[in-house]
Amino acid sequence: MRLLLVEDDEMIGRSLVRALRDDGYEVDWTQDGAAATSAIDVPDCGYALVLLDWALPKRSGIEILNEMRTRRIDIPVLMLTARDSIQDRVEGLDAGADDYLVKPFSLDEVRARIRSLLRRSIARPSAALAHGSLVLDSVARRAELSGRAVELTVREFALLRALLERPHAVLSRSQLEERIYGWETEVSSNSVEFLIHGIRRKLTADIIENIRGIGWRIGNIT
Known part of the structure; x- marks a missing residue:
């Protein structure tokens, strides 16, 4: 599962990247608002969640958040900021933040907030990932085929999720x-x-179809 971290503090950023990668997430880290906007603007960027600092060079986190929601980009956003007044929290939540965490924070709490937001995101009907008898649990990073649980690696799961989303x-x-x-x-x-070879071996050979010279798509699953 891929996350975008937008944080200009070098020490905080490195700590978060290390901790989240240890948890099995792929993490892209940018340190200013303009670069964050460019990352989010990529078609099918695939971010499951954005961790967004408020005070950033070039563009503030609140500007980025307002633009995302105006454009109906509904990626969950966890706001990370030193601004701790009630009014600041209200402004951040009203702008469209899904959660708000004040610095300094513990890494364990960040991890718990991320898990909570991802559970809520996956629970939305539009985010359900099922195709025939194949079901993905994106929080547990687990696949089930015809009720049989199958353990996939982080990257096998990410590939299968990308195909199932389209x-x-x-x-x-x-x-x-x-x-x-x-x-x-x-x-x-x-x-x-x-990765595709591993997925086929663990699930079924027909799970992913190769379109020669173009790419891959999810196969017919009954």
Whole structure:
């Protein structure tokens, strides 16, 4: 599952990236508001959640948040800020933040808030990921096929989730890599094929269909 961290404090940013990657998330980290806007503007950016600082260079977090909600970008947003007055919290929540956490905070609390927001996001009808007898639990990062639980790696799950979100679309190698890997991750030329092989082995050979020369899509599942 891919998260976007927007935080200009070097120490806080590095701590969060390390902790969240240890939890199995892919984390992209940007340190100013303009770069954050560019990251969110990428079609099918695939972010499950944005951790957004308020006070940022170039564009403030509240500006970014207002624009996201005006454009109906409904990615969950956890606001991270040193602004702790009641009025600040009201402004952040009214702008469209899904949760608000005041600095300094503990990493355990950030993790718990993220899990809570992801559970709420996945619970929305539009976010349900099911296709035939295949069901994904994006919070537990677990797949079930015909009621049988199947353990997938973090990246196998991310690839399968990307395909299930657009079940009739063919996704190219570059589209899948963008959904699976963070910015700083070195990607080998056959990484997508390797992950697909693992998914097919654990679920069924027909789970992912190869459209030669174009990409992959989810197969027919009964």
